[in-house]
């Protein structure tokens with residue numbers, strides 16, 4: 001289980017510095033989460049203006 005960033009992402013970058021395990025990075029189109037490191041804390045969802053990161 002991990003959070004996954006959906007197509008709603010507008011690449012604002014707000015989530016990247018907030019992740020406690022630094023597993024968010026800019027991808028080609030939208031930001032991406034390294035699912036092997038995500039601890040499902042939900043912080044990325046909390047700071048996202050468009051609710052793009054969701055638990056999968």
Ligand code: SF4
Nearest residue numbers: 019038039041042044
């Ligand atoms: Fe990082 Fe937490 Fe979001 Fe996982 S749920 S990507 S650990 S901020």
Ligand code: SF4
Nearest residue numbers: 009010012013015048
């Ligand atoms: Fe994308 Fe939301 Fe992260 Fe901004 S905070 S980069 S919209 S997932």
